[in-house]
Amino acid sequence: MNAPFGPATGRVERWARTAMLIGAVVLFPSALRAVVVNPSVGNWLTAVLAVIVVVGSTVSALSAWRNRATVRSVPAKVSxxxxxxxxxxxxxxxxxxxxxxxxxxxxxxxxxxxxxxxxxxxxxxxxxx
Missing domain, CATH: 1.10.10 (Arc Repressor Mutant, subunit A)
Known part of the structure; x- marks a missing residue:
C-alpha cells in the first residue's frame, strides 16, 4: 500500500517494517532463554509467538523492500x-x-x-x- 500518498509514505512503511523486524530479532533470544530456564506452558507460548512474529516481520519487510520500485499507475481523469x-x-x-x-x-x-x-x-x- 505504498501509492496513496507518494513515495515518502512507501519509504516510511519500509523502514517501519524493517525496524519491527529488528525489534523482534532483538527480543527473540530472551523468549528462548525463558523457555530454557523455566519450560512452562506460558514461556513456550511466548516462544512460539516470538517465532511467528519474527517470521511474519521478515516476510513483511522483505516484501516491502522487494516492491519498493513498483510504480503504481494513477488512472487518467475521466470527465x-x-x-x-x-x-x-x-x-x-x-x-x-x-x-x-x-x-x-x-x-x-x-x-x-x-x-x-x-x-x-x-x-x-x-x-x-
Whole structure:
C-alpha cells in the first residue's frame, strides 16, 4: 500500500517494517532463554509467538523492500461527458442502491471522480435525489 500518498509514505512503511523486524530479532533470544530456564506452558507460548512474529516481520519487510520500485499507475481523469448513459444505467441496474451504483460506475471508469459519479447516477435514478 505504498501509492496513496507518494513515495515518502512507501519509504516510511519500509523502514517501519524493517525496524519491527529488528525489534523482534532483538527480543527473540530472551523468549528462548525463558523457555530454557523455566519450560512452562506460558514461556513456550511466548516462544512460539516470538517465532511467528519474527517470521511474519521478515516476510513483511522483505516484501516491502522487494516492491519498493513498483510504480503504481494513477488512472487518467475521466470527465463525466466521457461516460456513456447505458453504462450508468447498467451500473444502476446491477446494484442494490445508490451508493452501490456509484461504486460500480467508478469501477467501470477508474478515473471518474466520486462527485461526478454521484451526479451521473442521480441524474438517471427515478425519484427525488
Amino acid at each position: 463525466p461527458a466521457e461516460v456513456a448513459v447505458p453504462d450508468v444505467l447498467a451500473a444502476i441496474a446491477s446494484s442494490s442502491g445508490r451508493i452501490d451504483a456509484i461504486k460500480r460506475l467508478r469501477q467501470m471508469y477508474p478515473g471518474l471522480g466520486l462527485l461526478d459519479a454521484k451526479v451521473l447516477v442521480e441524474k438517471q435514478l427515478p425519484g427525488p435525489a
